[in-house]
Amino acid sequence: MKDWPLWEVFIRSKNGLEHRHCGSLHATDAQMALENARDVYTRRSEGVSIWVVPSAMITASQPEESGELFEPAADKAYRHPTFYVLPDELKHM
Amino acid sequence: MSEMEIKSLEERFNQRIANDEKIEAKDWMPEKYRKTHIRQISQHAHSEIVGMLPEGNWITRCPTLRRKVALLAKVQDEGGHGLYLYSAAETLGISREELIDQLLSGEAKYSSIFNYPALTWADMGAIGWLVDGAAIMNQVALINTSYGPYSRAMIRICKEESFHQRQGYEIMMALMNGTQEQRDMAQDALNRWWWPSLMMFGPRDAESPNTEQSMRWKLKRKTNDELRQAFVDQTVPQAELIGLRIPDDKLKWNEERKHYDFGDIDWEEFWQVVNGHGPCNKQRLEARRKAHEDGAWVRDAAMAYAEKHANKTYRQAV
Ligand SMILES: [Fe+2]
Ligand SMILES: [Fe+2]
Numbered sequence: 001m002k003d004w005p006l007w008e009v010f011i012r013s014k015n016g017l018e019h020r021h022c023g024s025l026h027a028t029d030a031q032m033a034l035e036n037a038r039d040v041y042t043r044r045s046e047g048v049s050i051w052v053v054p055s056a057m058i059t060a061s062q063p064e065e066s067g068e069l070f071e072p073a074a075d076k077a078y079r080h081p082t083f084y085v086l087p088d089e090l091k092h093m
Numbered sequence: 094m095s096e097m098e099i100k101s102l103e104e105r106f107n108q109r110i111a112n113d114e115k116i117e118a119k120d121w122m123p124e125k126y127r128k129t130h131i132r133q134i135s136q137h138a139h140s141e142i143v144g145m146l147p148e149g150n151w152i153t154r155c156p157t158l159r160r161k162v163a164l165l166a167k168v169q170d171e172g173g174h175g176l177y178l179y180s181a182a183e184t185l186g187i188s189r190e191e192l193i194d195q196l197l198s199g200e201a202k203y204s205s206i207f208n209y210p211a212l213t214w215a216d217m218g219a220i221g222w223l224v225d226g227a228a229i230m231n232q233v234a235l236i237n238t239s240y241g242p243y244s245r246a247m248i249r250i251c252k253e254e255s256f257h258q259r260q261g262y263e264i265m266m267a268l269m270n271g272t273q274e275q276r277d278m279a280q281d282a283l284n285r286w287w288w289p290s291l292m293m294f295g296p297r298d299a300e301s302p303n304t305e306q307s308m309r310w311k312l313k314r315k316t317n318d319e320l321r322q323a324f325v326d327q328t329v330p331q332a333e334l335i336g337l338r339i340p341d342d343k344l345k346w347n348e349e350r351k352h353y354d355f356g357d358i359d360w361e362e363f364w365q366v367v368n369g370h371g372p373c374n375k376q377r378l379e380a381r382r383k384a385h386e387d388g389a390w391v392r393d394a395a396m397a398y399a400e401k402h403a404n405k406t407y408r409q410a411v
């Protein structure tokens with residue numbers, strides 16, 4: 001027997017919030033993945049909506065690339081509001 | 094990769110752990126870290142799955158519907174815990190099939206406690222109260238473990254566990270409020286489950302050679318003896334509250350240590366059970382093997398069905 005494909009499960013805990021990754025499971029097809037996700041990840045009303053995605057369909061950045069991908073943001077303090085020095089009297093800006 | 098490169102990677106890795114950073118699946122890790130984690134996480138997963146057996150055995154014999162829905166929900170949770178943990182182990186590059194094979198071939202271990210029989214209804218109380226209680230003690234300490242997927246599985250599991258212990262204690266409480274026969278039944282269950290529960294924390298620190306490495310990797314956050322002591326301290330007053338007597342003549346509050354002193358564990362028995370000679374080792378593995386074999390045609394049929402319908406349209410999210 002071959003292993004059933006792996007699926008990643010994303011749950012929206014309530015309307016107004018985003019779907020969040022909460023784990024993975026094996027299932028033969030999308031319908032079974034949805035049903036299993038419901039049984040495994042929403043037994044205590046943790047969700048109002050489920051996404052299931054075949055794990056093989058996800059393209060992920062690699063830790064080795066973290067430097068070139070994310071470090072350039074580190075020295076760009078001017079993208080943050082606190083970079084701009086304004087008088088104390090000025091409130092709420 | 095040269096030895097020098099590995100060494101510097103390893104140094105950086107140890108530094109990350111020392112800084113309380115989490116390690117994620119795709120990060121570089123020493124081979125030994127990977128292997129040790131696969132072993133511990135999968136043992137943990139197997140324990141959840143085999144742990145369904147002693148209680149599953151009582152679902153059809155619960156005294157009331159209230160007890161039945163609770164026990165059913167608990168056993169179902171344990172199946173879920175097994176799944177979270179198998180998934181976490183799989184992120185380290187081992188397949189589900191290999192993991193299951195290791196359990197069924199007897200190569201992998203699971204918690205020895207599940208090799209004891211559940212003889213009476215009171216055992217459902219004792220298991221929830223003591224066995225889940227001890228498991229919670231272990232698992233709460235693991236929430237801060239260094240491997241991200243394991244830590245996340247622990248958070249989810251701990252949230253679900255607390256009802257397990259409460260429903261067990263409630264069963265014991267109800268029996269202790271009942272007839273003499275029921276009280277005897279509760280005491281008998283405690284007598285049988287107390288020592289095996291203390292053994293759940295594993296060998297004494299002095300006899301646990303892997304503890305030091307595991308502590309450094311934050312795969313373990315507290316030692317076996319520390320957790321065992323915490324469990325005794327927590328459980329003794331709970332027993333007293335409902336009139337149960339802990340079956341240990343040496344049990345005594347030590348005012349100086351601010352902990353309970355307790356008697357010696359029968360380590361002979363512990364190793365017997367670990368090495369496959371407990372009262373139910375054979376029965377448990379046979380039950381798992383049978384379930385897996387009997388389910389094979391269902392798994393194959395489901396896969397064949399999915400392949401046949403591979404081209405059907407998906408209901409898309411956006
Ligand atoms: Fe569990
Ligand atoms: Fe549990």
